[in-house]
Amino acid sequence: MLGSAVQNIIALTDSVFLFHYNDIDFRAIGLVSVFYLIISAIGYGFSRGGQIIIAxxxxxxxxxxxxxxxxxxxxFELALAFIIFIAIQFGGAWFFKQIVSDLETFDRCVKYLLPRSYGIFFSYLGxxxxxLYTGIGKTRFIVVDVAILAIVNMILNYAFIFGKWGFAEMGIAGAGWASSIAEFIAFxxxxxxxxxxKNKLVRGLFFFPKLNFKLVLQVFNVSIPIVIQAIIGLGSWFVFFSLIENMxxxxxxxxxxVRIVYLILSIPTWGFSSGINTLASNLRGSGNEGDVIPVxxxxxxxxxxxTVIISIPIIFFPETMLYPLFGREDMTIIYxxxxxxxxxxxxxxxxxxxxxxxxxxLGIGATKLGLWIQGSLTIFYTAYVFIFVKYFQSDLTVAWFSEVxxxxxxxxxxAWFLYKYNWEKIKI
Structure with a gap:
């Protein structure tokens, strides 16, 4: 769960500290962090394809x-990280200028994005x-490493955002630097x-074989549908928040x-989603296809x-459960x-x-079908958001029902695919 939720944890930490810094930076992090999640999801999507092959x-x-x-x-991921880093450094400001109407929000988004882009390399390596470790079922140290990343990020956020311990007060830019440095240390x-x-398989990794374009192409072919799914899925969410910004x-x-609460409460689902990628792929690889659906x-x-256990207290008692993170004299936003x-x-x-x-x-190898499903539903999702938010100017409740x-x-x-489609014929 934690390995799959690294970017969620970073986004949560940055948002909480900026909430207590000022309202403008808090608004901006809500928009720019969704954009950065798309960038992270590209690398994560390719790693998920690699994970399926490894499993x-x-x-x-x-x-x-x-x-x-x-x-x-x-x-492949290192080359991709370099390309995206260059694109953000030279085109990030231009991109946000096209979609953000408020100049202060635009300024804060750019101040966060530029230092945050340095973390792409270590995010993708991570x-x-x-x-690898999820694919071979050795996930224990992932917990330790994510804990280190979270702690370092919190400490650096406090120092850089508020200007503590001799550091300059940097606000949202400090959050960008803190997150990038935390990812470097965790890596x-x-x-x-x-x-x-001590694992022989892992110890055998420390040599650098020649670049095998056939295997790179295999990773690309399995992964690209997952990556496109992530882009269009989170991209539609970015469109959603862009329209909310105009409201x-x-x-x-x-x-x-609400997005932050969503990120917190969705951590189990993202973790189990990554786990079922491995389990389903591993079961198919070992010839136990009859166990896939039961698992x-x-x-x-x-x-x-x-999910139900951790959600009920926050959903029904937000003024109590959210106070440690978002409590201050004015509780209007929580209410x-x-x-x-x-x-x-x-x-x-x-x-x-x-x-x-x-x-x-996705775990059984039907990544192209997964792309078709998510692509079709994203068109529906985006159309819903545009119609009800932009044209009918509906309230936030109606807008958020798009997720339902x-x-x-x-x-x-x-569910229909798993029971009605002959997926046993799909090969990797």
Whole structure:
């Protein structure tokens, strides 16, 4: 769960500290962090494709090609990180100028994005390592490393945003630097752990084979549908927040608060989604295809139970549960978010089931079908948002209901595929 939620944790930490810094920076982080999640999701999507291949080779006992696939993923992601970094450095400000109406919000978005872009390299390297360890079922140290990243990020956020311990007060720019440095430190810690790892498979990684374009192409072909899914999925969410920004500053603040709660409560689902990628792929690789659907449903039940347990207190008692993070004399924003939190509760129930079923489809290798499903539903989602938010100028509750319809349809279509489609013929 934690390995899949690294960017969620960073976004949460940055948002909480900026909430206590000033309202303008808090509004801006709500928009720019969604954009950065798209950037992170590109690298994460390719790592998920690599993870599926690694899990399949591990299930087959083919360690030689497992290692070669790992390095194909590594070379590809490093090249991708460099391209995206250059694009952000030279085109990030221009892009935000086209979509942000408020000049102060635009200024804050750019101040965060430029230093944050340096973390792309270590973010992408980090998800590659997570893909390896998740693919071979050795996830224990991921917990330790994510904890280190979170702690370092919190400490640096406090120092850089507010100007503590001799550092200059940087506001939202400080949050960008804090997150990038935290990702660098977390990567170094994991690399040291790998060097002293006793696992023979991991210790056998420390050589650099020649670039194998065939394996790179294999990783690309499996991963690209997942990446496009992430781009269009989070891209539609970015469009959503861009339209909310045009509704006004207060609406953006409220939606940002709900988004943060969404990120917190969705951590189990993202984790179990990554886990079912590995389990489904591993079971197919070892020839146990009859166990795939039962394992998917067991994962659904566990995830749904955990999601309900952690969601009920926050959804129904936000003034108490959110006070440690967002408490101050003026509690207006928490009270104003209450109607949206009820909608969020429904979203989370559908998300907890639909996301697991959908990622089960990806795990068995049907990534192109997954792209078709998400692409079609994103068109519906985006059309809904434009119609009700931009033209009918509906309130936030109606706008957020787009997520309800999206995950309900995802759930229904994914369940139909698992039971009605002959997916056993899909090969990787």
């Amino acid at each position: 399949r080779r591990f299930g087959e006992g083919d360690n030689r090609n497992l290692v070669r696939s790992f390095y194909a993923l590594l070379y 998800v590659i390592i997570v893909a 170094v810690v994991f690399l040291i752990y790998m060097i002293f790892e 006004g500053g207060k609406e953006l603040e409220i939606s940002n608060l 998917i449903w067991k994962t659904v039940y566990i995830n749904l139970l955990i 104003a978010s209450q109607p949206l939190l009820y909608v969020l509760g429904l979203i989370l129930l559908l998300f907890a089931v639909g996301a697991i079923l959908f990622n089960g489809i 319809f999206y995950w309900f349809l995802t759930l229904v279509i994914s």
